[in-house]
Amino acid sequence: MRHTTCLDEKQTLRKTSVKSRQSWAELYAFEVDRAANAPVFRQIYLRLRSAILSGALRPATKLPSTRELAAQLGVSRSAVVSAFEQLLAEGYAFGRKGAGTYIAPDLPEPFEAAHGRKKLPASVVKTAASFRGLGGFVDVTEQGDERPFNLGRTLVDARTAELWRKLSARTLRSLGRHHLGYGDPHGMLELRKSVCDYLQAARGVRCEPEHVVITAGTQQAVDIVTRVMQGPDKEVWIEDPGYPLTRLALVAAGAKVCPVPVDQHGVNVTEGIRRAPKARAVFITPSHQFPKGVALSMARRLELLAWARESGAWIVEDDYASEFRYGGRPLASLQGLDEAERVIYIGTLNKALFPGLRLGYAVLPPSLVRAFVTARYLMDRQPSTLCQAVVAAFMEEGHFAAHIRRMREMYRNQRDALVTALRRRVGDHLTVEPPDQGMHLVAYTRRGLSDVTIERAGREHGVVVRAMSRLYVEAPPQSALMLGFSGYPRQIIAPAIARLARAFER
Numbered sequence: 226m227r228h229t230t231c232l233d234e235k236q237t238l239r240k241t242s243v244k245s246r247q248s249w250a251e252l253y254a255f256e257v258d259r260a261a262n263a264p265v266f267r268q269i270y271l272r273l274r275s276a277i278l279s280g281a282l283r284p285a286t287k288l289p290s291t292r293e294l295a296a297q298l299g300v301s302r303s304a305v306v307s308a309f310e311q312l313l314a315e316g317y318a319f320g321r322k323g324a325g326t327y328i329a330p331d332l333p334e335p336f337e338a339a340h341g342r343k344k345l346p347a348s349v350v351k352t353a354a355s356f357r358g359l360g361g362f363v364d365v366t367e368q369g370d371e372r373p374f375n376l377g378r379t380l381v382d383a384r385t386a387e388l389w390r391k392l393s394a395r396t397l398r399s400l401g402r403h404h405l406g407y408g409d410p411h412g413m414l415e416l417r418k419s420v421c422d423y424l425q426a427a428r429g430v431r432c433e434p435e436h437v438v439i440t441a442g443t444q445q446a447v448d449i450v451t452r453v454m455q456g457p458d459k460e461v462w463i464e465d466p467g468y469p470l471t472r473l474a475l476v477a478a479g480a481k482v483c484p485v486p487v488d489q490h491g492v493n494v495t496e497g498i499r500r501a502p503k504a505r506a507v508f509i510t511p512s513h514q515f516p517k518g519v520a521l522s523m524a525r526r527l528e529l530l531a532w533a534r535e536s537g538a539w540i541v542e543d544d545y546a547s548e549f550r551y552g553g554r555p556l557a558s559l560q561g562l563d564e565a566e567r568v569i570y571i572g573t574l575n576k577a578l579f580p581g582l583r584l585g586y587a588v589l590p591p592s593l594v595r596a597f598v599t600a601r602y603l604m605d606r607q608p609s610t611l612c613q614a615v616v617a618a619f620m621e622e623g624h625f626a627a628h629i630r631r632m633r634e635m636y637r638n639q640r641d642a643l644v645t646a647l648r649r650r651v652g653d654h655l656t657v658e659p660p661d662q663g664m665h666l667v668a669y670t671r672r673g674l675s676d677v678t679i680e681r682a683g684r685e686h687g688v689v690v691r692a693m694s695r696l697y698v699e700a701p702p703q704s705a706l707m708l709g710f711s712g713y714p715r716q717i718i719a720p721a722i723a724r725l726a727r728a729f730e731r
């Protein structure tokens with residue numbers, strides 16, 4: 226193509242220093258209207274100009290060649306050349322000899338500003354009533370903060386990383402029809418079998434592969450359970466304090482949440498029955514209550530199961546982080562005690578492996594499998610086949626069990642390092658006991674010190690400590706800090722606690 230406006234060398238250098246974008250312009254669809262009064266070249270020029278101004282074609286995008294575009298539109302090449310020349314002359318595009326034509330990387334300000342999309346203030350946008358005023362949401366989305374001692378982070382050691390690369394490469398090499406097409410909405414059978422074997426052995430869960438559904442993790446499982454619950458006002462129990470993402474998911478879905486207080490024996494079942502005897506479901510963390518870390522006593526487990534059997538309520542058992550048990554007698558799952566098929570057991574691989582994985586599982590009472598799988602299918606059809614295949618191989622070949630053993634040891638050391646550092650540096654302000662399970666500990670403040678104040682001061686010193694009092698809904702809040710220890714190597718723990726100590730001095 227002959228460019229009438231060829232940029233001088235200096236200009237070209239300046240313009241091309243902006244990384245050119247993927248050539249999405251090839252896919253930009255428009256037609257010319259032969260019956261229209263405007264000449265064809267002008268129609269092409271106007272369409273491209275308006276796409277540039279609206280941002281549909283972004284700065285530095287490569288335009289298709291004049292030959293390709295002419296063929297695509299069924300017009301003469303000279304019409305396209307004329308349109309491009311006009312764009313070049315007006316500075317919307319620039320050309321490099323032999324390298325094609327690009328949308329200018331630095332469009333004049335007035336154009337971008339004048340034509341850029343207007344942002345509507347959030348207050349004007351209409352969303353479901355249940356989504357408005359979800360207090361605390363911003364806090365809980367801060368899980369991306371990598372500073373110590375944020376919650377929910379995991380470590381992956383060199384051995385697991387290497388295995389993961391190897392198994393991913395092997396899966397990709399064997400890429401076949403069963404990876405590329407639609408799959409089983411329950412999840413891959415091989416993976417469901419491995420999950421079943423693991424849960425029977427490690428957690429005393431009663432299950433068959435046909436009752437297991439592979440999910441994207443706890444969050445999706447909670448969402449699906451909420452969708453399949455019947456009843457116009459879906460009243461549910463939640464723990465108080467409890468896991469905020471479960472509460473918020475329920476509130477957002479329009480459920481009527483009934484907070485039930487938690488004490489040293491776990492959630493107070495008698496109180497729950499008193500407050501909401503007709504609740505449709507109970508969302509609990511019985512083996513390691515989040516956030517307090519207590520286990521639901523056997524007496525309360527039996528009381529809860531008996532009530533659920535009588536009332537027909539579902540018990541949603543979130544068995545998060547049960548892989549990481551450091552001492553004491555391991556408590557089998559609540560589901561394993563259930564004779565009446567009232568328990569929906571949900572677990573996550575996002576903690577056992579890493580949160581970016583987005584895989585977990587639900588073990589369902591047989592009567593619920595169909596509804597659950599249908600809801601899941603309508604939501605996102607199925608989990609990603611390739612990810613499932615890698616995890617299935619990881620489990621089948623024994624790497625999962627070995628990974629858990631190694632990480633358990635590592636997290637135990639990190640937990641101990643954290644407890645020692647806390648007692649040494651801030652023992653006057655906090656009372657801390659090492660938890661038997663999980664990925665975080667709870668340090669109770671002394672002498673009326675406010676956990677929220679320390680949380681704020683901690684951030685200013687580069688330390689993320691979450692105030693537990695924020696997780697209470699109705700029960701009188703206890704002031705304590707939650708510190709995640711699973712995501713932080715031993716050597717960074719003491720220096721970070723030294724910084725936290727400075728926050729206390731303030």
Ligand SMILES: Cc1ncc(COP(=O)(O)O)c(C=O)c1O
Binds near residue numbers: 543
């Ligand atoms: C109580 C509880 N359940 C479950 C999870 C895991 O959720 P997901 O599988 O959606 O990552 C977490 C993560 O922080 C948690 O604290």
